[in-house]
Amino acid sequence: MIAHAENLLEMKGIKKSFHQNHVLKGIDLDVKAGEVHVLLGENGAGKSTLIKILTGAYQKDAGEIYWEGQLAQLHTPVDAIKLGIATIYQELNVIPHLKVYENIFLGRELKKKGKMSLLDRKAMLEEAKRCLQMLGQSPDLADQKLGDLGIGQQQLVEIAKALALEAKLIIMDEPTSSLSAKEVEQLYNCVEQLKAKGIAIVFISHRLEEIKRLGDRITILRDGFKIETLPVKTTDPDYWIELMVGRTLDEKFPKQTFPLGKEGFRVENIEVAGAPGPVSFSVRYGEIVGIAGLVGAGRTELARAIFGADPSRNGKIFIDGKEVKIKSPRDAIDAGIAFITEDRKGEGLLLDQKLDFNIVMANMKKFKKKSRLIDLKGIREEAQRFIKELKVRPDNIDLNARNLSGGNQQKVVIAKWLCTHAKVFIFDEPTRGIDVGAKVEVYRLMNQLVVNGAIVIMISSELPEILGMCDRVLVMSEGKITADLPIQEATQERIMKAATGV
Amino acid sequence: MSQVVIQTENEVTKKNRPLKKLLSKFGPLIGLVLLSSVLTLLSDKFLTVNNIMNIARQSTINALLAIGMLLPILTAGIDLSVGSVLAISVMFMGIVSVNLGMSPIVGILVCLLMGAGFGWLNGILLTKLRLPHPFISTLGTMNIARGIALIVTAAAPIAGFPYMIQFLGREFVGPIPVSFLLVIVVYVIFHIFLTRTQTGRYIYAIGGNPEAARLSGINVDRVLIIVYTISGLMAGLAGLVMVGRVNSAFPLAGLSYELDAIAAVIIGGASFLGGVGTVWGTLIGALIIAVLRNGLNLLNVSADFQMTVIGAVIIAAVYVDVLRQRKSKKS
Ligand SMILES: Nc1ncnc2c1ncn2[C@@H]1O[C@H](COP(=O)(O)OP(=O)(O)OP(=O)(O)O)[C@@H](O)[C@H]1O
Ligand SMILES: [Mg+2]
Numbered sequence: 001m002i003a004h005a006e007n008l009l010e011m012k013g014i015k016k017s018f019h020q021n022h023v024l025k026g027i028d029l030d031v032k033a034g035e036v037h038v039l040l041g042e043n044g045a046g047k048s049t050l051i052k053i054l055t056g057a058y059q060k061d062a063g064e065i066y067w068e069g070q071l072a073q074l075h076t077p078v079d080a081i082k083l084g085i086a087t088i089y090q091e092l093n094v095i096p097h098l099k100v101y102e103n104i105f106l107g108r109e110l111k112k113k114g115k116m117s118l119l120d121r122k123a124m125l126e127e128a129k130r131c132l133q134m135l136g137q138s139p140d141l142a143d144q145k146l147g148d149l150g151i152g153q154q155q156l157v158e159i160a161k162a163l164a165l166e167a168k169l170i171i172m173d174e175p176t177s178s179l180s181a182k183e184v185e186q187l188y189n190c191v192e193q194l195k196a197k198g199i200a201i202v203f204i205s206h207r208l209e210e211i212k213r214l215g216d217r218i219t220i221l222r223d224g225f226k227i228e229t230l231p232v233k234t235t236d237p238d239y240w241i242e243l244m245v246g247r248t249l250d251e252k253f254p255k256q257t258f259p260l261g262k263e264g265f266r267v268e269n270i271e272v273a274g275a276p277g278p279v280s281f282s283v284r285y286g287e288i289v290g291i292a293g294l295v296g297a298g299r300t301e302l303a304r305a306i307f308g309a310d311p312s313r314n315g316k317i318f319i320d321g322k323e324v325k326i327k328s329p330r331d332a333i334d335a336g337i338a339f340i341t342e343d344r345k346g347e348g349l350l351l352d353q354k355l356d357f358n359i360v361m362a363n364m365k366k367f368k369k370k371s372r373l374i375d376l377k378g379i380r381e382e383a384q385r386f387i388k389e390l391k392v393r394p395d396n397i398d399l400n401a402r403n404l405s406g407g408n409q410q411k412v413v414i415a416k417w418l419c420t421h422a423k424v425f426i427f428d429e430p431t432r433g434i435d436v437g438a439k440v441e442v443y444r445l446m447n448q449l450v451v452n453g454a455i456v457i458m459i460s461s462e463l464p465e466i467l468g469m470c471d472r473v474l475v476m477s478e479g480k481i482t483a484d485l486p487i488q489e490a491t492q493e494r495i496m497k498a499a500t501g502v
Numbered sequence: 503m504s505q506v507v508i509q510t511e512n513e514v515t516k517k518n519r520p521l522k523k524l525l526s527k528f529g530p531l532i533g534l535v536l537l538s539s540v541l542t543l544l545s546d547k548f549l550t551v552n553n554i555m556n557i558a559r560q561s562t563i564n565a566l567l568a569i570g571m572l573l574p575i576l577t578a579g580i581d582l583s584v585g586s587v588l589a590i591s592v593m594f595m596g597i598v599s600v601n602l603g604m605s606p607i608v609g610i611l612v613c614l615l616m617g618a619g620f621g622w623l624n625g626i627l628l629t630k631l632r633l634p635h636p637f638i639s640t641l642g643t644m645n646i647a648r649g650i651a652l653i654v655t656a657a658a659p660i661a662g663f664p665y666m667i668q669f670l671g672r673e674f675v676g677p678i679p680v681s682f683l684l685v686i687v688v689y690v691i692f693h694i695f696l697t698r699t700q701t702g703r704y705i706y707a708i709g710g711n712p713e714a715a716r717l718s719g720i721n722v723d724r725v726l727i728i729v730y731t732i733s734g735l736m737a738g739l740a741g742l743v744m745v746g747r748v749n750s751a752f753p754l755a756g757l758s759y760e761l762d763a764i765a766a767v768i769i770g771g772a773s774f775l776g777g778v779g780t781v782w783g784t785l786i787g788a789l790i791i792a793v794l795r796n797g798l799n800l801l802n803v804s805a806d807f808q809m810t811v812i813g814a815v816i817i818a819a820v821y822v823d824v825l826r827q828r829k830s831k832k833s
Contacts, residue, residue: 307717309716309717328719328721329716329717329718329719330719330720330721332719333718333719334719339717341717346711346713346714347711347713347714347717348714348717349711349714350706350707350710350711350714350715350777351710351711352710352777352778353706353707353710353777357703357706357707361703361707361714361715361718361720362718362719364700364703364704365700368700372699373694373698373699374698374699374700374703376697376698416718
C-alpha cells in the first residue's frame with residue numbers, strides 16, 4: 001500500500017474491537033493540509049474511537065497510519081504530539097487553578113538558558129500571548145487564572161495550546177456542544193484562521209448547520225465501515241443522513257399537537273442563584289414548554305432551584321394546584337419531578353457501574369421487596385426495557401457506563417429519569433451530543449410523555465428544536481424570564497431579541 | 503470504494519480473551535493460590551489442617567476490620583480510627599464487665615456500642631462539620647480514642663474476662679475456630695447488604711459520583727453516617743474477638759491495625775477513588791495477608807522482615823491491578 005504524498009494523514013484499514021464488540025471494521029480516512037474534514041456517524045459509530053487511535057490513546061488492532069507519506073507508529077499520546085497532532089477532547093483537559101499560559105505550556109515548560117532549571121516565565125507569557133492573538137483573543141488572557149474563564153474561552157486556550165505545539169492537525173471532538181452562541185462564533189472564526197494557516201482539522205459534530213458552514217469534506221461512518229467521503233459544499237445534508245442511518249429520515253421534528261388541558265405545574269416567585277429577582281411560570285397539560293436563552297442565562301439554575309439541588313431557596317411550587325415542599329432532590333423526586341441534567345458525566349452517570357444500576361438509581365425504592373432486599377431481576381428487566389425503548393447501543397446492561405459512546409450515555413441518563421415515572425419532566429439540553437436519528441427518538445418520547453399525562457419542559461440552546469417541538473417558549477436572559485411566546489408568535493428574531501435583552 | 507475490508511498481518515488473536523477475563527475477576531484469588539502453593543513447597547508444615555485453622559483464626563481480627571473499612575473506601579473515603587476504636591471499645595468492656603463486675607452481656611453491648619458510637623462520630627464530623635476529607639476527621643478520632651483508652655485505666659491492661667465474652671475469640675467447633683465462622687457470617691451479611699439493599703447500592707453510587715447520587719435523590723450524608731458507623735461497629739466486634747483470644751484488654755491493642763485493614767481492602771481489588779470493590783475481594787485480601795504472615799513465621803522470617811515483605815506485596819498487588827486496568831482500557 002502506498003500513501004499519497006499530498007495527504008497529510010492517511011489511515012488505512014483501521015480495525016478495533018472491544019471484546020466482542022467490533023467497532024471499527026476497516027476504516028480509511030485521508031486528511032489534507034488546510035482542510036476541515038468532518039466525521040459524521042450515529043452515536044456509537046466509532047468516531048471517537050477512530051480519533052483515539054490517531055492520538056495514541058487506544059491501540060488499533062489492524063491497519064496502517066501514514067503521516068506525511070511515512071508509516072507512523074502511534075503508541076502513546078506523546079507520539080502523536082511529537083508528530084504534530086493535537087486534540088481538543090469534549091471534556092477539557094485543563095487545570096483550572098493554573099494560569100492560562102501555564103496550561104498552554106503544561107508538560108513542556110520553557111527553561112531559562114544556563115540557569116539550571118529555572119522557568120522562563122517571560123518567554124512562556126510572550127509565546128502564549130502570541131498564540132492567543134492568533135486566535136483573535138486578547139493577549140491579557142495569558143496571565144489569568146484559567147478557572148476564571150468561561151468554558152468557551154477555556155476551549156480556545158486548548159486550541160492556543162495546540163498552536164503553541166505547532167500542531168499540523170487539530171482534532172476537535174464535538175467542540176461546540178457546550179458553548180454559548182457567541183463562543184461558538186469565536187470558535188468558527190478560529191477554525192477559519194487555522195485553516196488559512198494550512199492547519200488541517202478533523203471535526204466531529206452532530207450539528208448539520210455547522211458542518212455545512214465549516215466543512216470541506218465529510219466522511220460518513222456506519223456500522224464500523226466508512227461509507228463515503230464527500231465534498232461538503234456540493235452535497236445535501238439529507239443525503240449525509242441517509243448514508244449515516246442507512247435509510248431516509250422522514251421528519252426531523254415529529255411534532256404532535258394535543259388538546260390543551262388545565263394547569264398542572266406552577267412555579268411562584270422562586271429564588272434562582274445569580275438572578276436579580278424571583279421567577280414564576282406555569283405549564284399546562286398537553287403542551288411542551290421550551291425555555292430558550294443563551295448559555296449562562298440562568299436556565300439550568302432555574303431548574304436546579306425547582307429541583308432543590310441548591311441549598312434551600314424561597315418560592316412555591318404547585319403540582320395540580322397543590323403546593324409541594326421541596327428542600328432536596330429527594331423531595332423533588334418524591335413530589336414527582338424529574339430533572340434530566342445536562343452534564344452527563346458530572347451529574348448524571350456512575351461511570352464505573354453497570355447500565356442497569358445507572359438506570360434504576362433514582363428509583364431504587366420501587367424495587368425494594370418486603371424483605372427489604374432489592375429485586376435484582378426486576379431491576380434488570382426494567383433496565384432492559386428502557387435500553388430497548390431508547391435504542392441504547394450496545395444493548396448490553398452489563399456494560400459499565402464508561403464504555404458507551406457519548407450519545408448513548410445521554411440516552412442512559414434519560415432512561416434513569418423515565419424510570420422514576422415522574423409527573424413533571426425538566427429536560428436540560430436533552431439532545432446534546434446525540435445523533436440526528438436519536439434526537440427524533442427523544443422528541444417522540446416527549447410526545448409520548450405528554451400523551452401519558454406528564455408535564456414536559458425543555459431547556460435548550462438549539463433554537464430549531466425549540467421551534468420544532470414546543471407549543472410555548474419562555475425566553476430567559478440574565479436570570480429573568482423576558483418573554484412568554486406561544487409557538488405561532490415565536491420567531492427566531494423575537495426569541496433572540498428577548499434572549500439578548502436588546 | 504466503500505466497505506473495503508483490509509486485512510493486515512498484525513490482526514490480534516482473540517483466543518486469550520476468556521482467560522483475561524478470568525484473570526481480572528479472580529486475580530486476587532489466583533494470587534492467594536500461588537502464594538499458598540509456594541509456601542507448601544517451602545514448608546511441610548504449611549498445608550496441614552492445624553495450620554490452616556491457625557491461619558483462619560489469625561485472619562479474623564483483620565478480616566473484621568477490613569470488611570468495615572471496605573465501606574468508607576467504597577465511598578472514596580477512609581477510616582484511620584479503627585485500631586484505636588478497637589482499643590477504646592475493649593477497655594470500656596473491661597471496665598464494665600471486669601472492674602465493675604457487671605453482666606457480660608452489658609460488657610459486650612458496651613463494646614459494640616462504643617465502636618459504633620465512635621464510627622457515628624466520624625460520620626458526623628465528616629457530614630455535619632463538613633471537614634474536607636475523612637482522612638482528617640478519622641485521624642483526629644484515632645488519636646482521641648487512643649488517648650482516652652490510655653487515660654481511663656492509666657495505661658494498665660485489664661484481664662480475667664468472663665467466659666461469655668471470651669467465647670467468640672476462644673472456642674472451636676470441631677477444628678474450626680468460632681471466630682472464623684463469625685467472619686463467614688459477617689461477610690455473607692455484608693455481601694447481601696452491599697449488593698441487595700438500597701443503602702448498599704447507594705454506597706457504590708456515592709463513591710462513583712457523589713453529585714449524580716445527590717441529584718438522584720440519594721441522601722448522601724445519611725449514607726455516609728451509616729458507613730462510618732458500621733466501620734466503627736466492626737472495630738468493636740473485632741475487639742470482642744481479640745479479647746477472647748488473649749483474655750485481656752490493653753490500651754495499645756490494635757495499634758496500627760487500620761493499616762492491615764486498608765491493605766486487605768486494596769489487595770482485594772477495591773479502588774481508592776471509590777465505587778469499586780467487593781466483599782469477596784476483601785476476604786481474599788485479608789487471607790493473603792494472614793497467609794503471608796503465617797508463612798513467613800513458618801519460615802522463621804523475623805517480624806521486621808515480615809513488615810518489609812508485606813509492604814512489597816501491597817505495592818505489587820496494587821501494581822498488578824493498575825496494569826490490569828490499563829490493559830482493559832486499552833484493549
Ligand atoms: N473503552 C471502551 N470499552 C468498551 N467499549 C467501548 C470503549 N470505548 C468505546 N466503546 C464502544 O465503541 C463504540 C464506539 O464508540 P465511540 O465513542 O467511538 O462512538 P462515537 O461515534 O464517538 O459516538 P458519539 O456520537 O455518541 O460520541 C460504542 O459501541 C462504545 O460502546
Ligand atoms: Mg464520541
